[in-house]
Amino acid sequence: MTTKLFRNARINTPVSNSSRTAEKKGSYSISFWECGAVLVKNGLIERIGDETEVLKGLSHKQVDQEITCEGRCLVPGFVDPHTHMCFSSPREAEFSKRLAGTPYLEMLKAGGGILSSVRSVRESTDEVLLGATRKNVMTALLHGTTTVEIKSGYGLDTKSEIRMLKVIEQIGRETPLDIVSTFMGAHAVPMEYKGDSDGYVDLIVNEMIPAVSRECGSAFCDVFCEEGVFSVPQSRRILLAAKEHGMASKIHADEVNDTGGAALAAEIGAVSAEHLLATNDTNLAAMAKAGVIAVLLPATAYSLRKPPANARRMMELGLTVALSTDCNPGSSFTQSMPFVFSLAVMNMMMTVNEALAACTLNAARAIRMDSIVGSLEKRKYADFLILDGETPAILAYQTGVPPIYSIFKRGECMADCFQERRTVR
Amino acid sequence: MTTKLFRNARINTPVSNSSRTAEKKGSYSISFWECGAVLVKNGLIERIGDETEVLKGLSHKQVDQEITCEGRCLVPGFVDPHTHMCFSSPREAEFSKRLAGTPYLEMLKAGGGILSSVRSVRESTDEVLLGATRKNVMTALLHGTTTVEIKSGYGLDTKSEIRMLKVIEQIGRETPLDIVSTFMGAHAVPMEYKGDSDGYVDLIVNEMIPAVSRECGSAFCDVFCEEGVFSVPQSRRILLAAKEHGMASKIHADEVNDTGGAALAAEIGAVSAEHLLATNDTNLAAMAKAGVIAVLLPATAYSLRKPPANARRMMELGLTVALSTDCNPGSSFTQSMPFVFSLAVMNMMMTVNEALAACTLNAARAIRMDSIVGSLEKRKYADFLILDGETPAILAYQTGVPPIYSIFKRGECMADCFQERRTVR
Numbered sequence: 001m002t003t004k005l006f007r008n009a010r011i012n013t014p015v016s017n018s019s020r021t022a023e024k025k026g027s028y029s030i031s032f033w034e035c036g037a038v039l040v041k042n043g044l045i046e047r048i049g050d051e052t053e054v055l056k057g058l059s060h061k062q063v064d065q066e067i068t069c070e071g072r073c074l075v076p077g078f079v080d081p082h083t084h085m086c087f088s089s090p091r092e093a094e095f096s097k098r099l100a101g102t103p104y105l106e107m108l109k110a111g112g113g114i115l116s117s118v119r120s121v122r123e124s125t126d127e128v129l130l131g132a133t134r135k136n137v138m139t140a141l142l143h144g145t146t147t148v149e150i151k152s153g154y155g156l157d158t159k160s161e162i163r164m165l166k167v168i169e170q171i172g173r174e175t176p177l178d179i180v181s182t183f184m185g186a187h188a189v190p191m192e193y194k195g196d197s198d199g200y201v202d203l204i205v206n207e208m209i210p211a212v213s214r215e216c217g218s219a220f221c222d223v224f225c226e227e228g229v230f231s232v233p234q235s236r237r238i239l240l241a242a243k244e245h246g247m248a249s250k251i252h253a254d255e256v257n258d259t260g261g262a263a264l265a266a267e268i269g270a271v272s273a274e275h276l277l278a279t280n281d282t283n284l285a286a287m288a289k290a291g292v293i294a295v296l297l298p299a300t301a302y303s304l305r306k307p308p309a310n311a312r313r314m315m316e317l318g319l320t321v322a323l324s325t326d327c328n329p330g331s332s333f334t335q336s337m338p339f340v341f342s343l344a345v346m347n348m349m350m351t352v353n354e355a356l357a358a359c360t361l362n363a364a365r366a367i368r369m370d371s372i373v374g375s376l377e378k379r380k381y382a383d384f385l386i387l388d389g390e391t392p393a394i395l396a397y398q399t400g401v402p403p404i405y406s407i408f409k410r411g412e413c414m415a416d417c418f419q420e421r422r423t424v425r
Numbered sequence: 426m427t428t429k430l431f432r433n434a435r436i437n438t439p440v441s442n443s444s445r446t447a448e449k450k451g452s453y454s455i456s457f458w459e460c461g462a463v464l465v466k467n468g469l470i471e472r473i474g475d476e477t478e479v480l481k482g483l484s485h486k487q488v489d490q491e492i493t494c495e496g497r498c499l500v501p502g503f504v505d506p507h508t509h510m511c512f513s514s515p516r517e518a519e520f521s522k523r524l525a526g527t528p529y530l531e532m533l534k535a536g537g538g539i540l541s542s543v544r545s546v547r548e549s550t551d552e553v554l555l556g557a558t559r560k561n562v563m564t565a566l567l568h569g570t571t572t573v574e575i576k577s578g579y580g581l582d583t584k585s586e587i588r589m590l591k592v593i594e595q596i597g598r599e600t601p602l603d604i605v606s607t608f609m610g611a612h613a614v615p616m617e618y619k620g621d622s623d624g625y626v627d628l629i630v631n632e633m634i635p636a637v638s639r640e641c642g643s644a645f646c647d648v649f650c651e652e653g654v655f656s657v658p659q660s661r662r663i664l665l666a667a668k669e670h671g672m673a674s675k676i677h678a679d680e681v682n683d684t685g686g687a688a689l690a691a692e693i694g695a696v697s698a699e700h701l702l703a704t705n706d707t708n709l710a711a712m713a714k715a716g717v718i719a720v721l722l723p724a725t726a727y728s729l730r731k732p733p734a735n736a737r738r739m740m741e742l743g744l745t746v747a748l749s750t751d752c753n754p755g756s757s758f759t760q761s762m763p764f765v766f767s768l769a770v771m772n773m774m775m776t777v778n779e780a781l782a783a784c785t786l787n788a789a790r791a792i793r794m795d796s797i798v799g800s801l802e803k804r805k806y807a808d809f810l811i812l813d814g815e816t817p818a819i820l821a822y823q824t825g826v827p828p829i830y831s832i833f834k835r836g837e838c839m840a841d842c843f844q845e846r847r848t849v850r
Contacts, residue, residue, distance in 0.1 A: 092814050095822045096777065099770065139826055302771060302824065339825025345524065346727060352521065389517050397520045399727065400764025400825065401564055 002064050004040045004382075004411055007051055009069035011036035012392050013076055013376035014353075014361040026293060026320025028361055028375075030353045036074065039063075040382040043410030048376055069386050072405055073394065075356060077146030077383035078337035079363035079374050082250075082274050082295050084187075084328035085136035085150045086168050087117050088124035091329040104304070104331065105228060105256065113330055114154065114188040121154040121164065129164075133171050136327060137179070140335040143402045146383040146409045147178040147374075149324075149367045151222055153187025156200075158208050161185050165216040176409045178381075180367045182220040183212045183247060186230050186238050201234045205241040213245035219368065220271065222250040225261035232260045239268055248368065250295075254279040266290040272322070272366040276309050277301065281317065288318040293366045296358075297326035298343035299334050311348045322362040323355065338395050338402040345396035352393045382411035427489050429465045429807075429836055432476055434494035436461035437817050438501055438801035439778075439786040451718060451745025453786055453800075455778045461499065464488075465807040468835030473801050494811050497830055498819065500781060502571025502808035503762035504788035504799050507675075507699050507720050509612075509753035510561035510575045511593050512542050513549035516754040529729065529756065530653060530681065538755055539579065539613040546579040546589065554589070558596050561752060562604070565760040568827045571808040571834045572603040572799075574749075574792045576647055578612025581625075583633050586610050590641040601834045603806075605792045607645040608637045608672060611655050611663050626659045630666040638670035644793065645696065647675040650686035657685045664693055673793065675720075679704040691715040697747070697791040701734050702726065706742065713743040718791045721783075722751035723768035724759050736773045736783075747787040748780065763820050763827040770821035777818045807836040 014028040037054035039047040047054045094112055098104065107113045121129060133150070140148055150168045155161035165181050172179030185208045186201070193200035212218055221242030225235040239249040248271045253261025255275035265273035266286035272293040276284070287294065294314050301308040311321050323340050326332040334340075337359055344355040364374025373381050387394050388403040395403060407414040439453040462479035464472040472479045519537055523529065532538045546554060558575070565573055575593045580586035590606050597604030610633045611626070618625035637643055646667030650660040664674040673696045678686025680700035690698035691711035698704075698712060699720040712719065719739050726733040736746050748765050751757040759765075762784055769780040789799025798806050812819050813828040820828060832839040 090814070090819075090822070092816060092819055092822055096816065096818045099777065099818070099821070143826065299824065303822075305771060333823050334825045336825030342825075346730060352524065389515070391517060391521065393521045393524070394515075394517055396524070397515070397517055397728075398758050399724065400759045400761030400767075400827075401568065402825075 001042060003062055004065045004067060005063045006038040006067050006069055008071055009036045009074035010034060010071060010390055011074045012356060014357040015375055015377060026362060026365060028357050040411040043382055045376060045378055045380050045382050048378065073387040073389055073391050075385050075387060075392050076360040076374060076376050077385055077409065078144045078359050079147040080140060080145045080324050080337055081149050081322055081363040081366040082297065082324035082326055083148055083150050084153060086133045086164050087154050087329050088120045088129050088132050090333055091116060111191065115191060117154040117329055118156050118190060122160050129167050130170065133167055136335055137171055137175050137177060141177055142415050143336045143338055144385045144404050144407055145337050147369055149180040149182055151182040151184040153184035156185065156188065156190035158211050161208055162211060162215055165212060165218055169217060176414060178373060180369060181218045182222050182250060183218040184222040186223040188229060201237060204238055209241050209245050218247055220250050221247040224252040225259060225264065226255060227257045227259055232264050236264055262287050265292045271368060277306060284314055284317050284319060293322055293362065294319045295322045295324050295366050297324055297332065298348055299340050300326045300332040302343055303332050308348045311350050320362050321358050322366040323358040324363065336402065341395040342399040356392045382408060384408050426467060428487060429490045429492060430488045431463040431492050431494055433496055434461045434499035435459060435496060435815055436499045437781060439782040440800055440802060451787060451790060453782050465836040468807055470801060470803055470805050470807050473803065498812040498814055498816050500810050500812060500817055501785040501799060501801050502810055503569045503784050504572040505565060505570045505749050505762055506574050506747055506788040506791040507722065507749035507751055508573055508575050509578060511558045511589050512579050512754050513545045513554050513557050515758055516541060536616065540616060542579040542754055543581050543615060547585050554592050555595065558592055561760055562596055562600050562602060566602055567840050568761045568763055569810045569829050569832055570762050572794055574605040574607055576607040576609040578609030581610060581613065581615035583636050586633055587636060587640055590637065590643055594642060601839060603798060605794060606643045607647050607675060608643040609647040611648040613654060622659065626662060629663055634666050634670050643672055645675050646672040649677040650684060650689065651680060652682045652684055657689050661689055687712050690717045696793060702731060709739055709742050709744060718747055718787065719744045720747045720749050720791050722749055722757065723773055724765050725751045725757040727768055728757050733773045736775050745787050746783050747791040748783040749788065761827065766820040767824040781817045807833060809833050
């Protein structure tokens with residue numbers, strides 16, 4: 001039993017609105033306290049609000065540690081709801097080729113892209129895979145991410161997919177972060193099924209999904225629905241089979257072409273659809289009506305030199321927007337949610353409050369973790385960041401330098417970045 | 426006398442070409458060694474090249490410390506040739522206003538922008554000014570910057586300008602970085618000269634420049650040549666007066682409007698002209714002919730939501746291009762050269778080698794420090810970065826996360842970032 005009191009913080013946090021209709025379930029408001037305090041008991045938020053309110057009836061004996069935030073801004077820890085952080089090595093050489101002009105789908109066809117990560121995951125030892133995943137996850141933590149979703153999808157056979165999911169689960173036990181795993185056998189068609197994607201879908205449906213359901217704790221199944229990858233009917237078949245085994249749906253939809261992935265997400269009641277660079281308004285509206293969350297990945301657009309998704313239009317259409325790094329070795333090798341926050345504000349014209357909600361509460365909703373993380377509310381985890389500024393705008397103002405003063409996960413200090421920055425040898 | 430041997434490094438460094446004509450003085454080639462080594466003696470590079478060559482005739486007794494880079498990429502430390510890192514506080518609230526749509530020149534007219542930093546510099550104690558400057562400089566160092574230029578220009582009276590330059594010089598003595606100071610009394614017209622910019626130019630020419638020349642070690646004088654700030658004739662007058670007192674010229678040219686600042690730079694033989702967002706081809710060609718270096722500031726364009734300068738066109742016209750953060754509390758509050766590198770590659774279509782030269786050797790040329798820093802060559806300072814990747818492309822590939830494994834200034838380890846990232850409490 002430890003009790004910590006954080007004082008003199010400018011607290012900014014989204015708070016869920018209580019409406020329960022599908023269209024409104026993504027709504028929120030921003031709570032702000034100019035001189036706020038948080039009382040943390042055993043890693044959970046016990047009290048939060050104006051300092052004078054929090055202190056009422058509280059005796060010194062009840063508090064083990066008192067921390068002053070010295071007027072700095074305090075926000076929820078970032079939730080990164082869409083990553084591929086489990087891989088065995090980056091693909092730096094391929095990135096350089098892409099800079100020289102080779103299109104991504106062309107590299108994929110030639111056995112590069114995702115398939116080269118598949119080869120290296122299959123060939124690497126557990127130690128290598130664990131090490132590389134741990135490094136990604138710890139880099140994310142030290143940039144303020146306290147909860148992260150990680151997908152499989154570089155195994156593409158039953159054994160390797162399960163191995164990936166077990167590695168993800170082990171990293172979840174080893175590191176302080178909360179980690180949610182997603183089964184994504186349908187990330188690409190593996191070489192051994194080249195020209196027979198239906199045969200591979202059979203394998204996913206008949207063998208992988210039952211095995212994953214039996215052996216792993218994945219809450220979600222995700223599909224890369226795109227021309228040349230998985231069609232809408234194939235994606236539907238996979239996601240419905242996974243649903244029967246208790247896995248909720250996610251879809252990589254309309255990243256390159258408007259193939260109807262967003263419409264499918266609405267049809268089957270997916271939790272989220274991701275990317276959405278090419279989606280038409282009709283399908284976006286259908287998503288909004290069905291309560292499907294739009295997970296936008298501006299660092300991917302940046303890295304692919306594409307315009308980002310039209311977040312403003314999506315919000316106009318009533319969609320709940322979340323943001324994510326999409327951290328992966330191909331199209332977005334960044335673990336930094338502060339960078340994503342900055343891109344959202346500077347390139348996507350989201351307001352600071354919209355970006356804050358999209359990186360925290362809405363991101364938690366996109367991985368169904370919003371009952372315990374994503375906002376600073378009583379009985380939720382004490383996952384928060386003390387920023388090196390007065391408002392969350394500092395995250396866009398000081399781009400490229402994570403302006404994070406310190407990071408708390410379940411009330412424990414994970415890193416005092418500014419302290420570290422001063423540790424010059 | 427300490428001798429250190431760095432082995433198994435993928436060394437990438439620009440190297441000056443020896444041509445001495447003005448048009449060609451910015452040329453370089455990139456040297457690359459797949460398995461390279463650097464022998465460092467007393468902070469200077471004694472030998473560099475292929476490992477087998479460097480090791481020839483070298484006995485163990487001659488080496489005090491051996492460091493393996495384990496195949497990582499080794500590049501020169503960044504030189505940041507254009508910053509305003511000496512200020513007393515950020516302007517976060519103004520940034521939020523700007524996001525809400527207030528144009529910069531309008532804020533400047535209303536006493537905001539630069540003028541609010543002037544007020545706070547004049548009002549703050551030496552301790553505050555030193556502390557804020559030190560924090561900027563150390564953040565830059567921990568993002569790989571080993572040499573930095575810092576301008577005055579938030580004092581705008583003789584006493585305050587000299588005070589700023591002395592603070593900059595003190596930070597240069599206190600911190601491990603090499604710091605070059607630039608006198609920029611002509612950063613804005615102070616409130617007390619509102620409507621009488623010629624009167625303020627008189628003050629600069631008759632009082633400030635002689636005093637700075639007497640009391641400070643500034644090698645450069647810079648002017649903000651822009652509509653509503655200083656005209657071309659005023660800028661010419663200031664820069665020629667400074668030249669007589671031994672200060673070489675720099676010009677903030679054509680950032681908002683094409684006012685002829687670039688042409689002036691060519692006319693008076695300035696060392697560099699900066700920003701260049703609105704410059705026409707004729708004036709760019711004149712700059713190239715006169716050997717004026719183009720210092721481009723993509724983080725400023727990013728923060729102002731503007732398209733970046735046309736670096737490709739400038740290089741076609743024969744200009745030497747350098748890159749810089751422009752770190753300042755108004756239009757670009759970032760200390761990160763890795764972020765600038767990434768913007769250059771992803772948004773300005775510069776190649777990785779062009780960006781590398783622009784952030785190191787060409788940046789050193791822009792502040793006349795290229796005889797000792799900016800490239801890894803015999804007898805230069807052993808200022809270099811071991812990157813957490815195989816090529817300099819990692820700096821664009823992993824945006825938002827400085828992918829720097831460790832930082833050496835004059836052969837001394839300044840920070841082992843990756844080590845720090847693992848220090849989770």
